[in-house]
C-alpha cells in the first residue's frame with residue numbers, strides 16, 4: 675500500500691466504474707446543468723439520493739440556493755451531452771428538454787430521470803453533498819447506460 679496523495683487518490687477512484695448523470699434546474703427562465711458522476715442512492719424510506727458538487731464549480735451559488743432539480747441518467751448515445759455539461763458554458767439549445775408539472779427541466783432520451791427536491795446540503799472538504807428527496811421518476815428498459823471508468827467513457 676502507498677500513502678494516499680492527490681495523484682494516486684484520483685487514479686484509484688477512477689477504477690470505480692460509474693454511470694453519468696446531468697443535474698439540471700431552472701432559474702429565471704435559464705436552464706443550468708452539470709455533469710455529475712458522484713450520484714448515489716442514500717435511503718429507501720424516504721427515497722433519498724445524493725451527489726457532490728465542487729465548491730468552486732461555476733454556478734455553485736445557483737445550485738446551492740436552488741430547491742428543485744432533475745437528475746438525468748445518461749444513455750450510451752449521450753456522450754455529447756456529458757461533454758457539453760462538463761464545460762464552463764454549456765449549450766442548452768443543443769439539448770432536448772421536457773418539463774415536469776413543477777417546471778423542472780429534464781433531459782430527453784435518458785436511461786432514467788429523477789425529479790428531486792433538495793433536502794439538505796453538507797459542505798465537506800472542497801465539495802458539498804446535496805441530499806435530495808425523489809419526487810417522481812421514469813426509466814427506459816431498452817436503452818444502454820453511459821459508463822465512466824479510468825477517466826474515459828466505456
Ligand SMILES: Cc1cc2nc3c(=O)[nH]c(=O)nc-3n(C[C@H](O)[C@H](O)[C@H](O)COP(=O)(O)O)c2cc1C
Nearest residue numbers: 709710711712726727728731732759760761762822
Ligand atoms: C464524467 C464526469 C463526471 C463528473 N462528476 C462530477 C461530480 O460528481 N462533481 C463535480 O463537482 N464535478 C463533476 N464533474 C466536473 C463538472 O462536470 C465540471 O466539468 C467541473 O465542475 C468544471 O466546470 P465548472 O468550473 O464550469 O463547474 C464531472 C465531469 C465529468 C466529465
